[in-house]
Amino acid sequence: MKKIDKVIVQGDNDDTITLKPLIEHILTAEEQAQLTPEEVINSLKEGNQRYATNDLTARDHTEQIRKAANGQFPKAVVLSCVDSRVPVEDVFDKGIGDVFVARVAGNFVNEDILGSMEFGCKVSGAKVILVLGHEHCGAVKAAIGDVKLGNITAMLEKITPVVAQTDYKGNRTADNPEFVHMVCINNVLATMNQIREKSPILEEMEKKGEINIIGGVYDMDTGLVDFL
Numbered sequence: 431m432k433k434i435d436k437v438i439v440q441g442d443n444d445d446t447i448t449l450k451p452l453i454e455h456i457l458t459a460e461e462q463a464q465l466t467p468e469e470v471i472n473s474l475k476e477g478n479q480r481y482a483t484n485d486l487t488a489r490d491h492t493e494q495i496r497k498a499a500n501g502q503f504p505k506a507v508v509l510s511c512v513d514s515r516v517p518v519e520d521v522f523d524k525g526i527g528d529v530f531v532a533r534v535a536g537n538f539v540n541e542d543i544l545g546s547m548e549f550g551c552k553v554s555g556a557k558v559i560l561v562l563g564h565e566h567c568g569a570v571k572a573a574i575g576d577v578k579l580g581n582i583t584a585m586l587e588k589i590t591p592v593v594a595q596t597d598y599k600g601n602r603t604a605d606n607p608e609f610v611h612m613v614c615i616n617n618v619l620a621t622m623n624q625i626r627e628k629s630p631i632l633e634e635m636e637k638k639g640e641i642n643i644i645g646g647v648y649d650m651d652t653g654l655v656d657f658l
């Protein structure tokens with residue numbers, strides 16, 4: 431059987447089709463070692479542009495699964511909220527072996543997430559940590575509303591200090607999109623600072639220029655990430 435190496439991605443009309451190469455390459459240790467944090471950030475930004483313009487890379491997952499089985503050399507760690515509307519790999523047009531993804535409602539850090547980030551960067555060579563918040567975040571809104579429910583109560587206590595620290599004179603409720611937006615951004619910035627404060631390993635790697643710790647907010651309407 432002939433191997434498929436291109437896929438049809440667009441038919442402009444009945445007479446024309448566009449063929450896209452099917453990518454089966456997986457990042458290697460050598461490629462990862464040569465990447466700079468700046469190049470990885472550009473790769474995330476360019477991937478996000480492709481996502482937002484419906485131009486995702488066509489990947490041969492069967493081949494990539496096979497090639498990735500013997501090791502992984504991802505270029506970044508992304509900390510995202512659990513929100514189902516933020517498909518992290520797609521948002522940055524990344525595939526198998528490209529990014530570590532940690533997810534927790536409200537994209538904050540604790541000991542376990544920090545350990546995962548240290549594993550991703552110090553042990554496995556990732557060059558960027560991206561803290562990714564998003565608009566209309568239920569966890570941020572629940573923290574603003576001081577929701578109490580089961581284990582959610584303790585989880586939201588990681589976010590409520592940011593609510594209190596957000597300097598805003600107007601309507602400080604979850605019904606006010608402007609306030610929710612401000613808390614969302616401040617939560618990303620606070621998480622970036624906590625990574626530096628609570629992980630001497632990652633702080634030192636950033637000071638040496640081995641990694642960059644950056645933040646972004648995903649826009650639900652456009653699919654674009656506003657890099658902070």
Ligand SMILES: [Zn+2]
Pocket residue numbers: 511512513535536564566567568569570
């Ligand atoms: Zn969320």
